[in-house]
Amino acid sequence: MSEQPDSGAPLVEAPADTVAGEVVLRLTDVVKTFPGVRALDGVQLEVRAGEVHCLLGQNGAGKSTLIKVLAGVHRPDSGLVEWRGQPVSFANPQAAMRAGIATIYQELDLVADLSVAENAFLGHEPRRLGFVRRGQMARHTRQILGRLGHAEIPPGRMVRALPAAGKQVVSMARALSHEARLIIMDEPSAVLAHDEVENLFRIIRELTAQGIAVIYISHRLEEIREIGDRVTVLKDGRTTAANLPARDTPTRELVSRMTGRTIEYVFPDRPEGSALGEELLQVEGLTRAGEFADVSLTVRAGEIVGIAGLVGSGRSELMETIYGARRAESGTVRMAGRALRPGSVGAAVRAGLGMAPEERKSQALLLGEPIYRNVTLATFSRYARFGFIDAGREQAEADRIAESLEMRPRDVRRAVRTLSGGNQQKVVVGRWLLGGTKLLLLDEPTRGVDVGARAELYQVIRQLAAEGVGVLLVSSEVPEVLGLADRVLVMREGRVVRTAQAGELDENTVLDLVMAGSLMEGAPA
Amino acid sequence: MTDSPPATTQLPAQSPPVDPAETEAAGAHATPSHAAATGRLSWWHGDSGEGARRNLALVGVLVALFAIGAATRSDLYSNPDWVWANMLSILKLASVVGVVTVGMTFVIIGGGIDLSVGAIVALAGVWCTTVATQSFGAGGMIFTAIVVGVAVGLVNGTLIAYGRLVPFIATLAMLVAARGLAAEISDKQTQISQNSTINGIASTNLLGIPVLVYILAAVVIAGWVLLNRTTFGRRTVAVGGNPEAARLAGIDVKRHTLLLYALSGLCCGIAAIMLTAQATSAQAGMANLYELDAIAAVIIGGTLLSGGRGTIIGSLLGVIIFATITNLFAINGLSIEAQNMVKGGIIVAAVLIQQVQFGSLSLFFRRNRLTTS
Ligand SMILES: Nc1ncnc2c1ncn2[C@@H]1O[C@H](COP(=O)(O)OP(=O)(O)OP(=O)(O)O)[C@@H](O)[C@H]1O
Numbered sequence: 001m002s003e004q005p006d007s008g009a010p011l012v013e014a015p016a017d018t019v020a021g022e023v024v025l026r027l028t029d030v031v032k033t034f035p036g037v038r039a040l041d042g043v044q045l046e047v048r049a050g051e052v053h054c055l056l057g058q059n060g061a062g063k064s065t066l067i068k069v070l071a072g073v074h075r076p077d078s079g080l081v082e083w084r085g086q087p088v089s090f091a092n093p094q095a096a097m098r099a100g101i102a103t104i105y106q107e108l109d110l111v112a113d114l115s116v117a118e119n120a121f122l123g124h125e126p127r128r129l130g131f132v133r134r135g136q137m138a139r140h141t142r143q144i145l146g147r148l149g150h151a152e153i154p155p156g157r158m159v160r161a162l163p164a165a166g167k168q169v170v171s172m173a174r175a176l177s178h179e180a181r182l183i184i185m186d187e188p189s190a191v192l193a194h195d196e197v198e199n200l201f202r203i204i205r206e207l208t209a210q211g212i213a214v215i216y217i218s219h220r221l222e223e224i225r226e227i228g229d230r231v232t233v234l235k236d237g238r239t240t241a242a243n244l245p246a247r248d249t250p251t252r253e254l255v256s257r258m259t260g261r262t263i264e265y266v267f268p269d270r271p272e273g274s275a276l277g278e279e280l281l282q283v284e285g286l287t288r289a290g291e292f293a294d295v296s297l298t299v300r301a302g303e304i305v306g307i308a309g310l311v312g313s314g315r316s317e318l319m320e321t322i323y324g325a326r327r328a329e330s331g332t333v334r335m336a337g338r339a340l341r342p343g344s345v346g347a348a349v350r351a352g353l354g355m356a357p358e359e360r361k362s363q364a365l366l367l368g369e370p371i372y373r374n375v376t377l378a379t380f381s382r383y384a385r386f387g388f389i390d391a392g393r394e395q396a397e398a399d400r401i402a403e404s405l406e407m408r409p410r411d412v413r414r415a416v417r418t419l420s421g422g423n424q425q426k427v428v429v430g431r432w433l434l435g436g437t438k439l440l441l442l443d444e445p446t447r448g449v450d451v452g453a454r455a456e457l458y459q460v461i462r463q464l465a466a467e468g469v470g471v472l473l474v475s476s477e478v479p480e481v482l483g484l485a486d487r488v489l490v491m492r493e494g495r496v497v498r499t500a501q502a503g504e505l506d507e508n509t510v511l512d513l514v515m516a517g518s519l520m521e522g523a524p525a
Numbered sequence: 526m527t528d529s530p531p532a533t534t535q536l537p538a539q540s541p542p543v544d545p546a547e548t549e550a551a552g553a554h555a556t557p558s559h560a561a562a563t564g565r566l567s568w569w570h571g572d573s574g575e576g577a578r579r580n581l582a583l584v585g586v587l588v589a590l591f592a593i594g595a596a597t598r599s600d601l602y603s604n605p606d607w608v609w610a611n612m613l614s615i616l617k618l619a620s621v622v623g624v625v626t627v628g629m630t631f632v633i634i635g636g637g638i639d640l641s642v643g644a645i646v647a648l649a650g651v652w653c654t655t656v657a658t659q660s661f662g663a664g665g666m667i668f669t670a671i672v673v674g675v676a677v678g679l680v681n682g683t684l685i686a687y688g689r690l691v692p693f694i695a696t697l698a699m700l701v702a703a704r705g706l707a708a709e710i711s712d713k714q715t716q717i718s719q720n721s722t723i724n725g726i727a728s729t730n731l732l733g734i735p736v737l738v739y740i741l742a743a744v745v746i747a748g749w750v751l752l753n754r755t756t757f758g759r760r761t762v763a764v765g766g767n768p769e770a771a772r773l774a775g776i777d778v779k780r781h782t783l784l785l786y787a788l789s790g791l792c793c794g795i796a797a798i799m800l801t802a803q804a805t806s807a808q809a810g811m812a813n814l815y816e817l818d819a820i821a822a823v824i825i826g827g828t829l830l831s832g833g834r835g836t837i838i839g840s841l842l843g844v845i846i847f848a849t850i851t852n853l854f855a856i857n858g859l860s861i862e863a864q865n866m867v868k869g870g871i872i873v874a875a876v877l878i879q880q881v882q883f884g885s886l887s888l889f890f891r892r893n894r895l896t897t898s
Pocket residue numbers: 034035037038039057058059060061062063064065066106408409417418419420421422423448450
């Protein structure tokens with residue numbers, strides 16, 4: 001890295017010789033296999049300068065594997081990768097970066113104990129005489145963060161101390177710290193709230209206006225319509241459609257090319273005039289300074305209650321506090337009339353609570369362990385007699401969940417590490433679907449889950465509710481909250497600003513409530 | 526994207542097999558992945574096979590060591606009776622550290638480390654051979670050693686789990702303190718064990734195999750079952766692999782951490798009896814540097830030092846490999862120093878292998894290690 005001492009110059013200025021519209025990247029028949037899995041089975045892809053090229057495909061279709069091939073993480077087994085007209089094979093991520101390909105990975109890969117600036121410039125710190133120029137690095141980082149609309153993040157802050165969305169911003173800053181001709185974004189919006197996505201799109205437009213190409217992966221079709229230019233669809237590691245116009249291709253067609261069938265992307269019906277059970281969860285006056293204040297809510301048996309709010313509005317912190325993972329400063333949590341011991345997850349779980357946390361990798365998964373052991377992590381003692389686990393029964397139960405959530409691959413003995421992001425997410429949620437849970441706390445349950453599996457997941461959640469389970473749901477996707485929940489709480493800056501039946505709200509109303517600093521009737525309805 | 530329409534709107538598809546016009550057909554013909562065809566082999570290539578493959582490699586190392594022995598001392602190895610007797614003496618040599626290593630394996634898989642094991646063995650050995658304790662007979666001595674081991678383990682565990690001390694620091698302090706207490710109790714004297722039952726543990730053979738080897742086998746089997754078949758083992762892996770995930774799944778991480786150190790203490794108590802029996806005495810300096818032998822064996826056995834993954838069998842093979850090397854040097858009349866250098870080299874090699882196998886992702890951004898294309 002010493003040969004480019006000024007690689008720290010971070011402003012995303014396209015290299016001078018960029019010609020808009022020229023093909024910068026072409027993949028022909030790229031194959032990549034892992035032991036037992038053919039992740040890429042002949043992929044074609046063509047990306048032009050200045051376009052936003054979207055990759056679509058179900059969970060496990062091979063999108064992340066494909067971009068890891070481009071980023072120099074994986075080497076293809078066969079096939080041709082042409083970068084700016086030259087066949088290339090990147091030996092490692094650094095080589096790809098030097099060639100002008102920057103990547104934001106699906107799973108965050110930041111070093112928690114380094115600062116924001118150190119993470120942004122990891123591997124290409126501005127140096128002089130071998131010494132890192134910390135001042136310059138901090139300055140550049142501040143500039144990039146400003147461009148990203150997050151000037152409030154201090155470059156010197158440890159990444160560990162940032163919330164999930166902040167970490168996403170830092171990985172974006174890292175990609176922008178390179179002089180890139182192609183920026184790859186693997187589900188960057190999965191952790192972002194609505195306004196953050198707008199912000200992201202603004203940045204993408206700036207980039208493409210300079211002739212930089214962007215590969216954009218998302219499971220949200222509406223995003224692809226908004227930002228995308230062309231779409232390539234992958235299915236089972238193959239390109240099933242290339243270069244479709246992003247705006248005009250009918251959804252039905254996109255979905256059928258992804259899945260090989262048509263999926264009704266709708267929410268399950270709410271049971272008519274359903275008899276809700278008695279109040280299961282009663283939260284009163286719950287407060288944690290700086291996170292949320294004076295939150296009161298109830299969830300009845302059989303009811304799905306959704307919480308809408310921006311990332312940072314205190315939603316996740318509230319969920320974790322109800323669950324006992326954080327200790328409330330004041331207020332009570334009651335489950336079926338009995339107060340839960342504050343700050344004790346064990347007590348909450350014994351009382352029948354279960355929580356699928358926000359961040360799967362750091363909060364939920366044992367990556368090296370098999371799928372079934374991850375699915376049963378909270379319940380394995382149920383399959384045990386005198387402490388001895390009946391692995392057969394355990395696997396059968398995990399298999400049932402894998403089936404109902406369309407997990408792929410279906411072999412539950414595979415290590416979770418080898419699963420695609422969306423399938424890992426299904427493991428996290430599936431953990432609490434084994435039965436025995438009376439109240440489910442779901443924090444962004446569909447993060448990274450594809451259209452088809454999402455519909456399955458909604459069905460499963462609705463089914464559980466019909467069986468009398470109470471559900472408290474947090475999601476950054478307003479339509480999801482409105483479509484799935486019976487009742488909706490809107491949170492802003494740590495307070496509940498509105499409670500209403502889902503039918504009484506529409507997306508715009510909720511967005512206004514969520515964002516507004518304006519005159520809101522602060523009283524819960 | 527308003528200003529570059531030629532680049533962004535529909536282009537003729539470049540690659541014939543994926544022409545949009547053909548997608549109906551393409552969708553219909555898309556074949557399932559090849560996973561099914563190769564699934565049968567996946568235990569071997571896949572993750573569950575990693576431990577097995579590694580252990581097989583360790584067996585390979587043992588075979589190689591045997592071959593070296595046979596090549597350097599063909600005079601001895603030509604006698605099958607000697608070979609058998611030598612194998613038993615290797616196992617006997619490995620037995621005490623082996624028992625300690627089983628406990629250490631649990632602690633390390635659980636994300637911790639126990640530097641105090643040698644000191645605990647010494648304290649338990651000294652305590653169970655005081656005149657007062659010996660007056661209760663063999664049962665009293667065994668009981669004392671085990672209670673002392675577990676109690677010290679509980680202190681370690683409490684400091685680490687509830688006092689939030691770093692395991693390295695807490696057990697380092699315990700190493701010093703326990704040896705100090707052992708010296709205090711024994712008044713720095715060597716305490717002779719007068720109990721023939723205890724002493725007999727080391728000198729008796731059953732069906733031609735030393736009792737010490739049976740004890741090792743029993744502890745290893747119990748450890749294997751505990752790790753692989755029980756909820757305790759499952760919690761150990763969870764707590765070491767991702768403590769936050771374990772906590773959010775309702776596992777009492779602190780209590781389990783406490784139990785892990787108690788388990789290590791229990792193993793030390795058992796080892797104390799075995800070692801006392803071997804020496805027919807105990808003193809504050811006994812089991813010197815056992816912590817290093819045990820940790821080294823665990824690492825060689827493929828257990829991740831960062832926790833969350835490991836095997837009992839691997840650790841056992843690690844101990845046996847070390848004992849075999851000691852034996853190899855002894856029968857060739859070579860120095861302890863040379864032997865330690867070889868052991869050090871083996872540890873480094875084992876860690877390097879571990880990094881290549883598991884650490885590829887963490888190496889990913891460590892720039893200075895990576896060469897450019
Ligand atoms: N390191 C690995 N070892 C084994 N198999 C792997 C590995 N990485 C990915 N796979 C497999 O390759 C296939 C493609 O995975 P990939 O992560 O590319 O999917 P994806 O399209 O990104 O899905 P998602 O939308 O869920 O993120 C999956 O079947 C996955 O299980």
